Amino acid sequence: MEAVIKTAFPFMVITAGVVIGFQMVLMIVAYTVLAERKVLGWMQGRVGPNRVGPWGVLQPFADFLKFIFKEDITPDKSTKFVYFLAPLVALTCALMPIVVYPFGPEITSVDWSFLPMGLGEGVKALPLTIARVDVGVLFVLGITSVGVYGIMLAGWSSNSKYSLMGGLRSSAQMISYELAMGASVIGVVLLAGTLDLGGIIRAQQQSTFRWFIVPQFIGFIVFLIAAFAETNRTPFDLPEAETELVAGFHTEYSALKFALFFMAEYVNMFTVSMMCTVLFLGGWYVPGLSHVFEVGSIPYALVSHFAFIGKICAFLFLYIWVRGTLPRFRFDQLMNFGWKFLLPVALANVIVTIIVVFFLNR
Amino acid sequence: MEPSLASYLALSGILFTIGAVGVIFKRNALGMFMCIELMLNAVNLTFVAFSRYYGDTTGQLFVFMVMSVAAAEAAVGLGIIIAFFRNKQSIDVDEASILRN
Amino acid sequence: MDFLNANLLTILILLPIIGAVLTLAHQMFWKQESQLKWLTLGFTTLNFVVSLALFSKSAIAGPSGYFFEKNVPWIKAIGTNYHIGVDGLSFWLVILTTFIMPIAVLSTWHAVEKKRTAFYIFLLLLESAMIGVFVSLDLLVFYLFFEASLVPMFFLIGIWGGDNRIYAAVKFFIFTAFGSLLMLVAIIALFFLYADQTGLGGSFDLIAIMNAMKTGTLVIPPQTGTLLFLAFALAFAIKVPLFPFHTWLPDAHTEAPTAGSVILAAVLLKMGTYGLMRFNFGLFPDQSKEWAWLFIALAIVGIIYGALVAMVQPDVKRLVAYSSVAHMGFVILGMFSFTEAGMQGALYTMLSHGVTTGALFLLVGFIYERRHTREITAFGGLSNPMPIYATIFVITTMASIGLPFLNGFVGEFLIMVGMFQSQVLGITASVNWNVVATMFAGTGVIFAAVYLLWMVQRVFFGKVTVEKNKGLADLSWREIGLMIPLLFLMVYMGVFPKPFLARSESAIKAIQERVMHQAGGTVDHAEAKPPVSGDEHK
Amino acid sequence: MVGTALFFLFAGFAIMCAISMVYHKNPLYSAISLVGVFISLSCIYITLAAPFIAAVQILIYAGAIMVLVVFVIMLLNLDDDTGPNRLKYLYTLGGGLGVVLLAQTFFIFYAVMRAPNVPSDQTLSAGKTLTIGQAMYTEYLLPVEIVGVLLLMAIIGSVMLARRLAQPQLEIVVERESEIRHDEQ
Amino acid sequence: MSTLFLTDLLTPEASVSIILPEIVVALAGVIVMLYDSFFPKQRVVSGAIALIGLTVSAVILATMWGGNSPTSGWNGMIAHDNLRLSFSFVFLFVSAMTVLISTVWVDRENVPAGEYHALLLFATFGMMMMSAGNDLVVIFLGLETLSIATYVMAGLRRGDLKSNESAMKYFILGSFASAFLLYGMALIYGATGSTNLTQIADKVANPNFPALLLVGGAMLIVGFGFKIAMAPFHVWTPDVYEGAPTPVTGFMAAGPKAAAFSSFLRIFVLGLPLVAGVQSSVYLHDAWISALAVMAIITILVGNVAAIMQTNVKRMLAYSSIAHAGYALVGFIGAGMAKSTAARDEAIASVAFYMLTYAVTNMGAFAIVTLLAEKNDRRAEFEDYNGIGFKSPVLAFSLSLFMLSLLGLPLTAGFMGKILVFRPALEAANPLVTGLVIVAVIGSAISAYYYLRLIVVMFFRERTSEWRQPKMPLAMTTALVIAILGVLYFGIFADRVIEKFAQSPSGVVVKAEK
Missing domain, CATH: 1.20.5 (Single alpha-helices involved in coiled-coils or other helix-helix interfaces)
Structure with missing residues (x-):
C-alpha cells in the first residue's frame, strides 16, 4: 500500500496542480468575459451587465447556465464526428500550454518532512509550475499551432459557406502570423539562451535590463500584434467577422459547443498574455522584490504570483481596449501586413539580436 | 520494465508498412502524400530510438533535418497538387493518365 | 621515304576523310552539287594512286613482320594503341578497296540525283573505314573501324536505296551490329585474359596477344577459347555472310544504289572473311580447327543453297546477290581447309569476287538506269539493241562462273585442290570427308553455271519481247571506260595469278602454319605442295 | 512499468490512427488520423528522452505540414474517393509490399530483440536542446x-x-x- | 573585425575552401534570384549569371583536382576524392548545357527565368553535395535539394496538364523512394551507430546489428533504384520524362541520375564496401552483387525492349535512359568487385565517365528535341520528325550522331563509355557479371532498332506536311557545338579525361577526423 502511494504521489501532486491551475485560469477567463463587457460598456458610455449579482459579478455563471440549457443544434448535413471534435480540440489546445507556465517562483522555505510515509523526503522546493519542460517555448508554440485545427475542422464540418470561409481565413491567418510570432520569440530565446520558460524568467532577472521588453522592444511589438492575430481578436477577427461571415467558423455552433469555442478563445487570450508576460515582462519577476521578502519564502512567492496575474490582466485589458477602439482589417491587408511587414521586421530583429548577442558574449 | 529498442523498431516498422501500403492503396494524391509523411515519421522513430540506444545526438539531428525537408517537401508538393487540381479539377491519380502508361 | 613508310596507311585512311570535309566545305560555300562528283572522283583516284605506293620495294617490315607499321598509344586508360600495318593478306584487300572506289564513284555519275553532297561524303567516309578495317592490328581499333563502316553504308542504303530501303537498311545494320557487339565482349575478355596471365597489364594488340600465345605466356582455357572463338566467328559469319546468317544480304544488295551494291559486294563482305582469317585463325588456332567442320558444312550448304535460290530469283540483282552467298561459301571452304592452296584460293576468290561481282552489279545498275526495272521477264534479247553491253555481261558472267582463263577459275580451283588435300575433316577407313566436301562444293560450280547461264539466256538471247527494250541505247563511253579496268583484271587475274599469289604467299603460310602447328597437328604441310606456280595457265 | 504502459498506449494509438488514415476514404479524416499519429509519436519521443524532437514534431508536422494539408483539403473541397475503378493489380502489389515490409519488420525485431535494455534516464543529455543546438552549430x-x-x-x-x-x-x-x-x- | 567574426563562427573545422565550388553555385542561384527580382524581364542575363556561376565553379573544381588539398572536411562530412571531383564536373556540365538549351524554351513559353535558373542552380548544388557528402545526412539533404528542385522544374509549365501530371507523379513517387532511402539510412545508422561513411566502413566488418545492415542495404537499393530508374523501380520514368518540359527532361535524365549514382557508389562501394579485397565484409558482398546484377539485367532488357514500342521521342529517350542506367550499373558492379583500391578508383572513374558521355550525348539530343518541339512540346512524336533530314541537315545529322553515340557506336563518346564500364565488370571474372555484360551488349544491339528508327524517320521517310526549320539562337548553337565536339572528343581522345577522373586529389584514402 505504501509503495503504491509512493508511486502515485507525484501523479497526485501533478493532478492537484492541474486542477488548481485550470480552475484558476477558467475563473479568470470567466471574469475576463464579464470585464470585457463592462469595459466595452464604459468605453462606449454604457453601463454593461449589472443585473446578475452586485455589479453583475454573477453574470458569467448565468451565461454558463444559459449555455447548458440551450438547445444543442447539429446541422443536418454536417460531418458529425468532426463537428463534435472541433470544439474539444480548440479548448484542449487552448488549455494545454498552461501546464508549462511558471506561475511563480519556487518555494524553498517550507520543510516538507512533515508529510507522512516520508513522502516529503528529499523535496527541497515546490515549483509553482505543473510541468517543467526543457523546451517550453517550443511546446507552447506547437500546441498553439495545433489549436488552429479546432477552427478549421469546425469550419469544414459545419457544411456552411460562412463557416468554411471562416475556417479557411483562420488557418491562413494563423499560418502567416505564426511565423512572425516564432521569429519574434527567437530574439528572447537568444538573449536568454534557453527554451525553458522558467529559465527565460531567471535570465531576465540576471540581465542588465531586468525585463526583455527593453532590449527586445521590436520583438515585443511584433509578438503582440501576432498574438492578437493568433487569437483571432480585433482587429484580426476576420474568421468570425459578424458583419461579413455571420460569426464565421462557429456560425452553426450553439449551446455548450459554442461555449467551448468561446472559452477556448478567451483561454487563448489568457495563455498568449501569459506568454507575453513571461517572455518580455519578466514573468512573475518584480524587480526589487527580493529586497523586501526573502527569496524562496511564501510571501515572496505570493507577491510574485499576483504580480504575474496582474501583468496578465494588464494584457487582457489591452485586448479589450483594442477591441473597443480599432476597426477590422480587410483580408488582403491582413495578409500583406503579416508577410510584408511583420515577418521582415521580426527577421531583422533576429539578425540584429544575433549580432549584438554575439559581441556581448565575446 | 522499460520498452526495449526492439519494440520501438517494431512500431516504426509497422507504421512504415502501413504508410507504404497506403501509398499504393490511396487514390488521391493528398492521401498518398500523407502516407509518405507517415513513412517519414516511422523512420524518424527509428532514428530517435537508436539515438536513445546509443546515447548519441546524431540520430536526433538527422530527424531534425528530415523534418525540415518534410516541411519543404510539403510546401512544394501541395503546390504541385494544387496546380494539378486547377487544370484537372481532381487529384485522383487514376485520372492522371494523359501520359500513357 | 621514312615518312611515307611510317605514315602511308594513316594517309590512306585520312585522305578520304579530308575529301569528305572538303566536300562539305564545297557544299557550304559554293553550293554547286554538280562539281562534287569530280572532287570525290579525284580523291578516290588519288587514294588509289597513293595506295600503289604499297607496292614499293623499299618498304621495310616492322618489328612484328608487318609493313608500313605504325604503333602509337591511343587511350592509355584502356591500353589501346593505334597500331596499323599490312601484310600479304591485307595488302590486296586495301588495294582492292582503293581500286573499287573510283569505279563506284564513276558509276554514280548520273544515277544519284538527290542529296549528292551527303552521298559523296558517305562514300568517302566508307572508304576510310574500310581501309581502316584491313590495316588495323589492334583489336579495339579494328572493332572501331568495323563498326564505323556500318553507318555510311546504312545511310547509303537507307537514303538512296530502292522502295524497300528502310527495311533493308535497318536489317543490315542490326544484323551486323549485333554480331560485332558480341565480338566486342570477346575482345575485352581477351584483354583481361592477357592481363591476368602475362601480368603485363591488358592489351588489345593483336601481335602482342599472338606472340604471348606463341611463347606460352598466354594460354586461353579451352572452354573460354571456344566461347571467344564463337563470338568472333559469329560477327564475321554475319558479315560474310555465312548461311544461315545471310538473309540481310539479298535485301541490302537489292535495295542499295549501284555504288552501294558494288562496294558491299566487293569490299564489305571481305571484311568478314578477312576477319575470320586474321583474327579467328590467328587468335584461336585450336578452336578454328576444332570447329572447322561446322564452317565447312555451313559453307557447303551456303554454296548449294545460294545457287538453288539464285536459280529461282526473278530479279537480276537479287540473283547476283545470292550468287555472292555461294561464292563466299567457297571462300569459307577454302579458308577452313587449312591448306596453303585452299587459303590462297580463298584470298584469290575474295579478290576476284570483288572484281567480278562488282562488275555484275555495275552492269545491272546500267540496265536499271535505262529501264528502271530489274525483272528478268522484263528483258529478253537485249543483245540486239545493246551488243557491247551483252558482250561485257557475258564475259563477266563467265568470270563469275569460273571459266578457265578468267579470274573466278583460279580461286575456285585452288580452293577445291586445297579442300581435296585437306585433312581437317575426319578420314575414316571408308570415307574421306574432305573429298566428300570437295565434291559437294564442286556441284556448286555446276549450279552456278546453270543459273547464271540461264539468266544470260533469258535476258540477252532470243527475240526482243518487250517493245521498250528495242530502243535501248548501248553503253556510253563512260560506262565502257568504267568496265575496262574490271574486264582487264578479270582476264589478267585469270591468266597471270602468280604475282598476286606470290605477294600473299608468306602471310598465308604464316597463318596456315600457325593453325596447323600451334595446334600440334600431325599433318606435315611441306608435302602438300601448293600448285601456285601459275605455269599451267601460261 | 509505467514506461511500458505508456509506450503501449501511445503505440497502440499511433497504429490505430495510422490504419484509420489509410482506411478512410475522406481525406480530411485521413488528415485528422495522421495528426493523431504525430501527436502519439511526439509523446513516444518524450518517453525516449528527446523532448526537443517531440516539440519540433508537434510544431512542424502537426502545426505546419498538416495544417497546410487540411488547408488544401478545404480549399479544394475534396470529396470522398468514389468507386473501385482502380487498377486491380495495385491491390496485389500493395499487399505484396505490405507482406514484405512486415516480414522485414519481424526480421528487424528478431535481430534487435537481444539488444540490452537502456535504462530510462531522463537526464540523458543527447536529447536536450542545448546538446542538439551545440551539435547543430559545430559538428x-x-x-x-x-x-x-x-x-x-x-x-x-x-x-x-x-x-x-x-x-x-x-x-x-x-x-x-x-x-x-x-x-x- | 568582420573577418574575426567569421573565423570565430567557423572554428569547428568549417573549411570553406573545400566546398567552394558548391558555395559558388548556391551563391549564383541567390544572385540570379536577386537580379531577377529587380530586372524581371531580362531573361538572358539570368541565364548568363547562371552560366558564369557554373563556369567559375568548374574552374575552382579544376584547380582542386591537381592540388594536394585535404581529403576531407567539415568533420568528415565532405569527402574530397576523385569520385566527388569527377561527378561534380559532370553535374556542372549538365547544368551548363541545360541553361544553354533552355534559352529557346524559356523565351517560347514565357517561363519565369530567374526562378527557373535559380532552381537549376540549387539542384546542381544538391547534386554536388550528394557526390561530396561523406555522411548520410549530407547525402540525404543533397538528394532532397535536388529532388525538390526537380519536382518544381518538372511542373514548370503550370498551365499544361501534362506537365502538372508529370510533376505530381514525380513528386509522389520520388518522395516515396526518399522514404525508403531514409529508412535504409536509419537502419544503417542503427547497425553501426554512426552516419559517417568512413566510420561506417570501419564498423561494417563488426557491426552492432549485422542483420540491420542487410535490411538497410536493401532499403537503400530500393531508394537509389528509384532515383536512377533501375528496374523494377523505373515505372515513373517514362511518364515523368514525357510530361516534363523538354530541357528539364534532358537535365533529369543526365544530372540527377548521375548524382544518384555518385551517392550510390559512395555508400555502397566506399561506405558499405562491396569491395572484396579492400575491406571485406561477409554480410554484404555476394548478396548485393547478385541482386544488383539481376536488377541490372532486368533494367537493360526492360529499357531497351520498351523503348522499341514508343511513338514519342521523349518517351523513347526516357526508356533509353533506363537502359543506360543499366549499363552504368555494370560499371558500378565492377567497382564493387574491384580487387584493389586502384582498380576500384578506376571503376568509379569509369562510371563517372560513362555518365559524362551519356550527359554529353543526351544533352545534345535533348537540345534538338527542344528546338523542334515547338510550344508545349507538341512536336515530339516520331512522325513529327518525318523527312526533316535534308530540310535541316545540320540538326538531323547532329541528332543522328547523338543517336549513334547513345547506341554506342565506335568513335563516339557512347562507345568509350560502354567500353570503360564493361571493363571492370569483365575483370571481375564472375559468371553472373559476365552474363550481365553479355546482356548489356545484346541490349545495345536491340537498342540499335529504336535509335536507328529516329534516323530512318528523319532521312528515309518523306515529309507529307509542311515544315519550317526552327531558328537557331546563339545559345542553342553553342550547346550543339559543345555536344558534337564532346561526343567526338570523348569518343576519340578520351585518354586525358579518364586519367583525370581516376585520379584522387592527393592519393590518400579518405579518413574522417572525427
Missing part, C-alpha cells in the same frame, strides 16, 4: 547550411508553382493540336 553546421539552401529553394519553388497563371490555359491548345494531327493523317 553539423554543414547540414544546417544545406537545409537553409533547401528551404530557400522550396520557398522559390512553391511560390512559383502557386503564383497566378501568366500563361493561357493550354489544355485546349493541346487538344486542338491533336485534332490537326489527326486531320493530317
Whole structure:
C-alpha cells in the first residue's frame, strides 16, 4: 500500500496542480468575459451587465447556465464526428500550454518532512509550475499551432459557406502570423539562451535590463500584434467577422459547443498574455522584490504570483481596449501586413539580436 | 520494465508498412502524400530510438533535418497538387493518365 | 621515304576523310552539287594512286613482320594503341578497296540525283573505314573501324536505296551490329585474359596477344577459347555472310544504289572473311580447327543453297546477290581447309569476287538506269539493241562462273585442290570427308553455271519481247571506260595469278602454319605442295 | 512499468490512427488520423528522452505540414474517393509490399530483440536542446547550411508553382493540336 | 573585425575552401534570384549569371583536382576524392548545357527565368553535395535539394496538364523512394551507430546489428533504384520524362541520375564496401552483387525492349535512359568487385565517365528535341520528325550522331563509355557479371532498332506536311557545338579525361577526423 502511494504521489501532486491551475485560469477567463463587457460598456458610455449579482459579478455563471440549457443544434448535413471534435480540440489546445507556465517562483522555505510515509523526503522546493519542460517555448508554440485545427475542422464540418470561409481565413491567418510570432520569440530565446520558460524568467532577472521588453522592444511589438492575430481578436477577427461571415467558423455552433469555442478563445487570450508576460515582462519577476521578502519564502512567492496575474490582466485589458477602439482589417491587408511587414521586421530583429548577442558574449 | 529498442523498431516498422501500403492503396494524391509523411515519421522513430540506444545526438539531428525537408517537401508538393487540381479539377491519380502508361 | 613508310596507311585512311570535309566545305560555300562528283572522283583516284605506293620495294617490315607499321598509344586508360600495318593478306584487300572506289564513284555519275553532297561524303567516309578495317592490328581499333563502316553504308542504303530501303537498311545494320557487339565482349575478355596471365597489364594488340600465345605466356582455357572463338566467328559469319546468317544480304544488295551494291559486294563482305582469317585463325588456332567442320558444312550448304535460290530469283540483282552467298561459301571452304592452296584460293576468290561481282552489279545498275526495272521477264534479247553491253555481261558472267582463263577459275580451283588435300575433316577407313566436301562444293560450280547461264539466256538471247527494250541505247563511253579496268583484271587475274599469289604467299603460310602447328597437328604441310606456280595457265 | 504502459498506449494509438488514415476514404479524416499519429509519436519521443524532437514534431508536422494539408483539403473541397475503378493489380502489389515490409519488420525485431535494455534516464543529455543546438552549430553546421539552401529553394519553388497563371490555359491548345494531327493523317 | 567574426563562427573545422565550388553555385542561384527580382524581364542575363556561376565553379573544381588539398572536411562530412571531383564536373556540365538549351524554351513559353535558373542552380548544388557528402545526412539533404528542385522544374509549365501530371507523379513517387532511402539510412545508422561513411566502413566488418545492415542495404537499393530508374523501380520514368518540359527532361535524365549514382557508389562501394579485397565484409558482398546484377539485367532488357514500342521521342529517350542506367550499373558492379583500391578508383572513374558521355550525348539530343518541339512540346512524336533530314541537315545529322553515340557506336563518346564500364565488370571474372555484360551488349544491339528508327524517320521517310526549320539562337548553337565536339572528343581522345577522373586529389584514402 505504501509503495503504491509512493508511486502515485507525484501523479497526485501533478493532478492537484492541474486542477488548481485550470480552475484558476477558467475563473479568470470567466471574469475576463464579464470585464470585457463592462469595459466595452464604459468605453462606449454604457453601463454593461449589472443585473446578475452586485455589479453583475454573477453574470458569467448565468451565461454558463444559459449555455447548458440551450438547445444543442447539429446541422443536418454536417460531418458529425468532426463537428463534435472541433470544439474539444480548440479548448484542449487552448488549455494545454498552461501546464508549462511558471506561475511563480519556487518555494524553498517550507520543510516538507512533515508529510507522512516520508513522502516529503528529499523535496527541497515546490515549483509553482505543473510541468517543467526543457523546451517550453517550443511546446507552447506547437500546441498553439495545433489549436488552429479546432477552427478549421469546425469550419469544414459545419457544411456552411460562412463557416468554411471562416475556417479557411483562420488557418491562413494563423499560418502567416505564426511565423512572425516564432521569429519574434527567437530574439528572447537568444538573449536568454534557453527554451525553458522558467529559465527565460531567471535570465531576465540576471540581465542588465531586468525585463526583455527593453532590449527586445521590436520583438515585443511584433509578438503582440501576432498574438492578437493568433487569437483571432480585433482587429484580426476576420474568421468570425459578424458583419461579413455571420460569426464565421462557429456560425452553426450553439449551446455548450459554442461555449467551448468561446472559452477556448478567451483561454487563448489568457495563455498568449501569459506568454507575453513571461517572455518580455519578466514573468512573475518584480524587480526589487527580493529586497523586501526573502527569496524562496511564501510571501515572496505570493507577491510574485499576483504580480504575474496582474501583468496578465494588464494584457487582457489591452485586448479589450483594442477591441473597443480599432476597426477590422480587410483580408488582403491582413495578409500583406503579416508577410510584408511583420515577418521582415521580426527577421531583422533576429539578425540584429544575433549580432549584438554575439559581441556581448565575446 | 522499460520498452526495449526492439519494440520501438517494431512500431516504426509497422507504421512504415502501413504508410507504404497506403501509398499504393490511396487514390488521391493528398492521401498518398500523407502516407509518405507517415513513412517519414516511422523512420524518424527509428532514428530517435537508436539515438536513445546509443546515447548519441546524431540520430536526433538527422530527424531534425528530415523534418525540415518534410516541411519543404510539403510546401512544394501541395503546390504541385494544387496546380494539378486547377487544370484537372481532381487529384485522383487514376485520372492522371494523359501520359500513357 | 621514312615518312611515307611510317605514315602511308594513316594517309590512306585520312585522305578520304579530308575529301569528305572538303566536300562539305564545297557544299557550304559554293553550293554547286554538280562539281562534287569530280572532287570525290579525284580523291578516290588519288587514294588509289597513293595506295600503289604499297607496292614499293623499299618498304621495310616492322618489328612484328608487318609493313608500313605504325604503333602509337591511343587511350592509355584502356591500353589501346593505334597500331596499323599490312601484310600479304591485307595488302590486296586495301588495294582492292582503293581500286573499287573510283569505279563506284564513276558509276554514280548520273544515277544519284538527290542529296549528292551527303552521298559523296558517305562514300568517302566508307572508304576510310574500310581501309581502316584491313590495316588495323589492334583489336579495339579494328572493332572501331568495323563498326564505323556500318553507318555510311546504312545511310547509303537507307537514303538512296530502292522502295524497300528502310527495311533493308535497318536489317543490315542490326544484323551486323549485333554480331560485332558480341565480338566486342570477346575482345575485352581477351584483354583481361592477357592481363591476368602475362601480368603485363591488358592489351588489345593483336601481335602482342599472338606472340604471348606463341611463347606460352598466354594460354586461353579451352572452354573460354571456344566461347571467344564463337563470338568472333559469329560477327564475321554475319558479315560474310555465312548461311544461315545471310538473309540481310539479298535485301541490302537489292535495295542499295549501284555504288552501294558494288562496294558491299566487293569490299564489305571481305571484311568478314578477312576477319575470320586474321583474327579467328590467328587468335584461336585450336578452336578454328576444332570447329572447322561446322564452317565447312555451313559453307557447303551456303554454296548449294545460294545457287538453288539464285536459280529461282526473278530479279537480276537479287540473283547476283545470292550468287555472292555461294561464292563466299567457297571462300569459307577454302579458308577452313587449312591448306596453303585452299587459303590462297580463298584470298584469290575474295579478290576476284570483288572484281567480278562488282562488275555484275555495275552492269545491272546500267540496265536499271535505262529501264528502271530489274525483272528478268522484263528483258529478253537485249543483245540486239545493246551488243557491247551483252558482250561485257557475258564475259563477266563467265568470270563469275569460273571459266578457265578468267579470274573466278583460279580461286575456285585452288580452293577445291586445297579442300581435296585437306585433312581437317575426319578420314575414316571408308570415307574421306574432305573429298566428300570437295565434291559437294564442286556441284556448286555446276549450279552456278546453270543459273547464271540461264539468266544470260533469258535476258540477252532470243527475240526482243518487250517493245521498250528495242530502243535501248548501248553503253556510253563512260560506262565502257568504267568496265575496262574490271574486264582487264578479270582476264589478267585469270591468266597471270602468280604475282598476286606470290605477294600473299608468306602471310598465308604464316597463318596456315600457325593453325596447323600451334595446334600440334600431325599433318606435315611441306608435302602438300601448293600448285601456285601459275605455269599451267601460261 | 509505467514506461511500458505508456509506450503501449501511445503505440497502440499511433497504429490505430495510422490504419484509420489509410482506411478512410475522406481525406480530411485521413488528415485528422495522421495528426493523431504525430501527436502519439511526439509523446513516444518524450518517453525516449528527446523532448526537443517531440516539440519540433508537434510544431512542424502537426502545426505546419498538416495544417497546410487540411488547408488544401478545404480549399479544394475534396470529396470522398468514389468507386473501385482502380487498377486491380495495385491491390496485389500493395499487399505484396505490405507482406514484405512486415516480414522485414519481424526480421528487424528478431535481430534487435537481444539488444540490452537502456535504462530510462531522463537526464540523458543527447536529447536536450542545448546538446542538439551545440551539435547543430559545430559538428553539423554543414547540414544546417544545406537545409537553409533547401528551404530557400522550396520557398522559390512553391511560390512559383502557386503564383497566378501568366500563361493561357493550354489544355485546349493541346487538344486542338491533336485534332490537326489527326486531320493530317 | 568582420573577418574575426567569421573565423570565430567557423572554428569547428568549417573549411570553406573545400566546398567552394558548391558555395559558388548556391551563391549564383541567390544572385540570379536577386537580379531577377529587380530586372524581371531580362531573361538572358539570368541565364548568363547562371552560366558564369557554373563556369567559375568548374574552374575552382579544376584547380582542386591537381592540388594536394585535404581529403576531407567539415568533420568528415565532405569527402574530397576523385569520385566527388569527377561527378561534380559532370553535374556542372549538365547544368551548363541545360541553361544553354533552355534559352529557346524559356523565351517560347514565357517561363519565369530567374526562378527557373535559380532552381537549376540549387539542384546542381544538391547534386554536388550528394557526390561530396561523406555522411548520410549530407547525402540525404543533397538528394532532397535536388529532388525538390526537380519536382518544381518538372511542373514548370503550370498551365499544361501534362506537365502538372508529370510533376505530381514525380513528386509522389520520388518522395516515396526518399522514404525508403531514409529508412535504409536509419537502419544503417542503427547497425553501426554512426552516419559517417568512413566510420561506417570501419564498423561494417563488426557491426552492432549485422542483420540491420542487410535490411538497410536493401532499403537503400530500393531508394537509389528509384532515383536512377533501375528496374523494377523505373515505372515513373517514362511518364515523368514525357510530361516534363523538354530541357528539364534532358537535365533529369543526365544530372540527377548521375548524382544518384555518385551517392550510390559512395555508400555502397566506399561506405558499405562491396569491395572484396579492400575491406571485406561477409554480410554484404555476394548478396548485393547478385541482386544488383539481376536488377541490372532486368533494367537493360526492360529499357531497351520498351523503348522499341514508343511513338514519342521523349518517351523513347526516357526508356533509353533506363537502359543506360543499366549499363552504368555494370560499371558500378565492377567497382564493387574491384580487387584493389586502384582498380576500384578506376571503376568509379569509369562510371563517372560513362555518365559524362551519356550527359554529353543526351544533352545534345535533348537540345534538338527542344528546338523542334515547338510550344508545349507538341512536336515530339516520331512522325513529327518525318523527312526533316535534308530540310535541316545540320540538326538531323547532329541528332543522328547523338543517336549513334547513345547506341554506342565506335568513335563516339557512347562507345568509350560502354567500353570503360564493361571493363571492370569483365575483370571481375564472375559468371553472373559476365552474363550481365553479355546482356548489356545484346541490349545495345536491340537498342540499335529504336535509335536507328529516329534516323530512318528523319532521312528515309518523306515529309507529307509542311515544315519550317526552327531558328537557331546563339545559345542553342553553342550547346550543339559543345555536344558534337564532346561526343567526338570523348569518343576519340578520351585518354586525358579518364586519367583525370581516376585520379584522387592527393592519393590518400579518405579518413574522417572525427
